[in-house]
Amino acid sequence: MLLAKDQLAALLEQLSKGSARLYVPARVDATTRFALFEPGIKTAFHLVNTTLPPKDLLFPQTQKMYRYGFDEQGIPYIDPVHDDDEVIAFGLRPCDMASIDCMDAVFLTKGYEDEFYAPRRKRLLTVVIGCTAPAQTCFCDSMAGDASTAPTADIQLNETADGSAYAVLANTPKGEAALTDWSGFLSDAKAPELLHAECSLKVSMEGIKQKLDTMYEHPLWERIAKKCVTCGACTYVCPTCHCFDISQENRMKEGERFRSWDSCMFSSYTLMAGDHNPRADKMPRVRQRFLHKLCFFEDRYGRSLCVGCGRCVEKCPVALDITELIDEIGAL
Amino acid sequence: MSALTIEHGCARATEQLVPVICKLVDISTETSDVKAFRVQTLDGQRPFDCSPGQTAMLSVIPYGECMFCVSAQGEDYLEFTVKRVGYVTEQLHALTLGDTVGLRGPYGNWFPTEGLKGKDVLFVGGGIGLAPLRALLTYLLDHRESYGRIDLVYSGSTRDDLLFLDDIFHVWPKQPDVHMHTSVYRESADWSGEVSYTAPYLEKLAFSPEGRVAVLCGGPSLFRTCLASLLKLGFDPGSIITTLEMRMKCGIGKCGRCNVGSKYICLDGPVFTMAELEDLPWSAD
Numbered sequence: 001m002l003l004a005k006d007q008l009a010a011l012l013e014q015l016s017k018g019s020a021r022l023y024v025p026a027r028v029d030a031t032t033r034f035a036l037f038e039p040g041i042k043t044a045f046h047l048v049n050t051t052l053p054p055k056d057l058l059f060p061q062t063q064k065m066y067r068y069g070f071d072e073q074g075i076p077y078i079d080p081v082h083d084d085d086e087v088i089a090f091g092l093r094p095c096d097m098a099s100i101d102c103m104d105a106v107f108l109t110k111g112y113e114d115e116f117y118a119p120r121r122k123r124l125l126t127v128v129i130g131c132t133a134p135a136q137t138c139f140c141d142s143m144a145g146d147a148s149t150a151p152t153a154d155i156q157l158n159e160t161a162d163g164s165a166y167a168v169l170a171n172t173p174k175g176e177a178a179l180t181d182w183s184g185f186l187s188d189a190k191a192p193e194l195l196h197a198e199c200s201l202k203v204s205m206e207g208i209k210q211k212l213d214t215m216y217e218h219p220l221w222e223r224i225a226k227k228c229v230t231c232g233a234c235t236y237v238c239p240t241c242h243c244f245d246i247s248q249e250n251r252m253k254e255g256e257r258f259r260s261w262d263s264c265m266f267s268s269y270t271l272m273a274g275d276h277n278p279r280a281d282k283m284p285r286v287r288q289r290f291l292h293k294l295c296f297f298e299d300r301y302g303r304s305l306c307v308g309c310g311r312c313v314e315k316c317p318v319a320l321d322i323t324e325l326i327d328e329i330g331a332l
Numbered sequence: 333m334s335a336l337t338i339e340h341g342c343a344r345a346t347e348q349l350v351p352v353i354c355k356l357v358d359i360s361t362e363t364s365d366v367k368a369f370r371v372q373t374l375d376g377q378r379p380f381d382c383s384p385g386q387t388a389m390l391s392v393i394p395y396g397e398c399m400f401c402v403s404a405q406g407e408d409y410l411e412f413t414v415k416r417v418g419y420v421t422e423q424l425h426a427l428t429l430g431d432t433v434g435l436r437g438p439y440g441n442w443f444p445t446e447g448l449k450g451k452d453v454l455f456v457g458g459g460i461g462l463a464p465l466r467a468l469l470t471y472l473l474d475h476r477e478s479y480g481r482i483d484l485v486y487s488g489s490t491r492d493d494l495l496f497l498d499d500i501f502h503v504w505p506k507q508p509d510v511h512m513h514t515s516v517y518r519e520s521a522d523w524s525g526e527v528s529y530t531a532p533y534l535e536k537l538a539f540s541p542e543g544r545v546a547v548l549c550g551g552p553s554l555f556r557t558c559l560a561s562l563l564k565l566g567f568d569p570g571s572i573i574t575t576l577e578m579r580m581k582c583g584i585g586k587c588g589r590c591n592v593g594s595k596y597i598c599l600d601g602p603v604f605t606m607a608e609l610e611d612l613p614w615s616a617d
Contacts, residue, residue, distance in 0.1 A: 066350050068393050068434075076393070076432045080350050111343025111599060112584040115350070216613040243588030246349075246581045250394045259349075259581075262589070269589055272579045273398075273417040276552065291613075292591070299594035 001179075001186045002165045003157065008045075011185040012037055012090065018181060020086035020125065023057055025050045034089060045091055048135040049309055053239030054096050057089055058103060058120050062260040065116060065246075069254035081256070082119060088178075090127040095140040097128050097150035098307040099239030105301040106242050116259075125178050128153035129166070132195045137310030139201040139323055145308055147197040154178060158194045167191035201310070203326040209304075211329055212295040216287070220332075224325060225286035227318045232263035234289070234312035234320070240305050243269070264288050290325060335570045336447040336545065338608070340600040344438060346380045348584050351391055351434030354379055356427055357409055362495045365416045366460060367425055370409040371435055378408050379435050384445065384467035385575055385603045388412070388437030389583050392423040399580040399598070401464040402438065410435075413463040413495065439583040441603050443468045443547065443573065445475075452480035452544040456558050458487045458530050461550035462495050464575045464602075468547060473507055480544075485513045485537065487530040487554075491523040513537055531557035534565075541567040548574045556616040559606065569606035576602045576614075 003011065016022045016037040026035040027042040033052035035041060044050070064081040071077055092100075107117035130148035131138070140147055150156050154175030157166035168186060170176040179186070215221075235241040245262040248255050262269060265286075270279045279285045297305035306322060313321050358370035371390070373379050382388070382402050390412055391397035398420045404411040416425045427433070445468070453472060457465045465484075472479045484504065488494040494514065505512050515526035515533045526533060530550070539546075546562050548555065555574070562572055578590035578597045585599030593612045595601065 076353050078350060078353055078393075078434065107586055110585050111341055112345070112348055112586070114584070114586055115348050117586075242586070244581065244586070246397065246587070248394065248396060255394050259587075262581075262587070264588065270579050272577065273415075273421065274551075278578065291593075296591065296594045 001168045002160070002189045002191060003168050003182070003186055004165045005163070007185045008166075011182060012043075014185075015088060015090070015181065020088045022088045022090060023054070025091045034091075037090075045129070048131060048133065048138060049093060049095070049311060051237065051311070051315075053099060053237060053309070053311065054089055054092055055099065055103065055239050055242070057087055058100065058117060058124060059107075059242060059244075059261075062258055063116060064256050064258045067254065067256045082116070084119070084123070086123045086125070087120070088125045088127065092126055092128045092150070092153065093131055093309070094128055094147060094150040094153075095138070095145055095307045095309040096239055097126060097153045098140070098143075098145050099309070100126065101152055102240040102297075102301075102303070102305055102307065103242055105303070109301070125155070125174060126150075126153045127155045127157065130156065130158040130195075131197045132159050134197055134199045135310060135314075136201060137313040138199045138308065139203055139310060140308035141199050142201075142203045142205060143304055143306055143308035144205075147199055148195070158191075160191060161193040161195055167194055199308070201323060203323045204330055205304070205326065206330075208326055208329055209295055209298055211332060212291060215329070216291070220328070221283050221287040224290075224320070225283040228265075228282060228286050228320055229318055230265045230267075230282055230285065231317060232265040233315045233317065235263040235265055236261070237311040237315050239309055239311065240293075240307060264292070290322065293322070294326070335607070336444050336573065336605055338444050338447075338573070338603055338605060339441045340595075342441040343584070343599065344386075345436065345584065346438075347436040349436065349582060351389065351393075351397070351436040352379060353393075354433050354435045356429055356431050356433060358411075359427070359429055362413065362497075363493055366413060366495055367416075368403065368411055368413045369424065369427075369433075370406075370411050371433060372409045374432075376408060378405065379410055380438055382410070382438035383442035384471040385440070385442040385464060386438040387440050387583070387598070387602060388435055389439070389580075390414075390424070391434035392420055392427065393432065393434050395423040396420040397434065397581075399439070399583060401467065401575070401602075403463040403466050404470055405467075413460070413466075415460045437583065439598050440601055443471075443575075443603055445471060448472070448545055449478045450480060453482050454539050454544055454546045455482070455484040455486070456530065456534060456546060456548045456550070456562070457484070458550035458554040459489070459493055460495065461554065462486055465547060465549050466496060466499070469504070473504070473510070476508060480509070482507075482510045483513065483537075483539065484511070485515075485530060485534050487515045487517065487528075487533070489517050491516050491520050529557070530554050531561040534558055534561045539565055541565060541571065544571070546572045548572060552616050559616065569610055572606040574604060574606065574609070576604060
């Protein structure tokens with residue numbers, strides 16, 4: 001099936017009127033991110049990647065978990081906060097979808113299905129648009145991904161070679177069902193040749209994990225960490241960084257406990273009572289981030305935690321580049 | 333000796349992230365900065381079943397949550413032994429009988445009570461490190477016939493820093509084949525026992541590793557020195573068990589901060605053998 005490009009705006013308009021909240025890549029203030037489709041939105045489908053990743057659709061930067069307080073009789077209460085909105089993420093990139101796969105592994109496996117993530121995930125419809133012109137910092141196809149395909153996405157769109165339309169493919173029953181809402185905008189025409197993209201930035205992951213397994217004490221980490229300013233930008237823009245803090249805010253006799261994004265780049269992250277801190281210094285924190293991405297996560301979940309989106313490469317203020325690190329390890 | 337098998341990845345919590353409201357039904361002062369709190373549900377039940385070594389997230393609801401090991405349990409309560417060292421514990425210490433707290437858990441794995449059967453058990457702990465050991469020690473005493481000789485090498489900075497005085501001086505020494513070895517680091521007029529750091533005392537007592545498992549819990553320096561002493565005495569790393577601490581927020585292996593390599597202490601631990609830790613990027617510091 002084909003979706004003519006000149007039908008995209010009308011389709012989005014229609015979807016935005018449905019019961020699900022529709023999120024699309026957009027320019028908001030001074031940045032780009034997935035934003036609610038509403039009148040006046042500055043959509044940004046031309047971007048390869050939004051500056052901020054779509055992870056907040058599933059894992060909000062701040063998420064209320066429950067309210068607590070005392071009722072009129074002085075009886076304490078705790079009321080969990082759950083929202084039940086259906087959400088469509090329209091215009092994800094294949095690397096974004098891979099990052100959702102990583103988050104699913106964290107939040108939905110190993111004994112506990114996270115009670116705040118799982119319902120959001122179940123109600124999320126993922127619509128991925130395959131890339132046609134990866135950025136200079138993109139390297140998804142070196143990280144077991146592919147710039148054009150997203151096999152776990154509910155619906156996948158790929159641009160036709162003449163640039164006039166998207167070929168539409170439902171990968172899941174959920175995507176299949178969702179396409180009924182699109183029917184007025186689709187044509188049955190068979191897709192002509194599709195654009196397939198390849199990243200120009202390449203790294204070789206061959207043997208990297210095996211080397212890193214034995215590199216915990218390697219002098220390289222001191223040198224790598226030297227220029228890091230521990231600003232945490234890499235973890236903020238990373239689509240797979242999922243660490244969170246739990247905190248609370250009180251007003252009079254009521255309050256709410258919430259979780260919010262945290263970063264392993266900050267020393268307070270592991271600070272324990274009695275002032276003991278296993279990662280007080282910068283080097284162990286930088287090492288932790290890279291080993292978690294390229295080594296520990298794979299041991300635990302069977303895949304890398306880096307999807308090659310290039311956001312950290314783009315945003316690091318001191319040009320600490322994970323692809324250069326991988327090359328350097330490969331050359332050892 | 334056959335290697336001990338420790339369960340890992342034990343997702344047994346009855347509540348993931350949202351606590352149940354409980355009340356304090358007993359508060360006892362152990363030392364100047366340690367109190368033990370007995371916690372019960374509002375309808376008078378034990379909040380949940382747990383095994384020795386498991387942990388739970390206890391909250392002073394408006395102030396925050398902290399992870400503690402369950403130091404004892406009864407028919408209708410769980411007990412937490414808490415040192416006042418920070419913001420939340422300060423608030424916890426200020427609570428009085430009948431006050432409400434939040435509780436969620438139990439998290440993590442437990443000491444290998446099956447694998448220890450028929451073995452002699454040497455407990456080594458310092459200060460507040462006795463809290464998790466006590467949960468196991470009490471379990472062994474409740475099933476006394478299944479386990480061999482029990483030794484506890486316990487120390488505090490001073491006489492006033494020793495916990496569970498009734499247990500260590502009166503209750504436990506009277507149990508069959510239980511041997512107490514208590515020391516303090518600094519002498520005082522009211523102390524006539526051993527004055528020694530834990531590790532040299534442990535070496536002086538010269539325990540044989542034959543048929544014996546060591547269970548170790550204490551701060552970084554006690555841990556490091558006593559581990560070295562146990563290895564010197566000939567203990568195999570597979571026969572040394574410990575329980576680790578890390579900062580924790582979620583307790584269910586998601587929030588990320590308690591990882592050691594590919595393991596999460598809250599979910600895969602906190603109980604490990606030293607042989608297992610040798611394979612992880614971990615150090616006592």
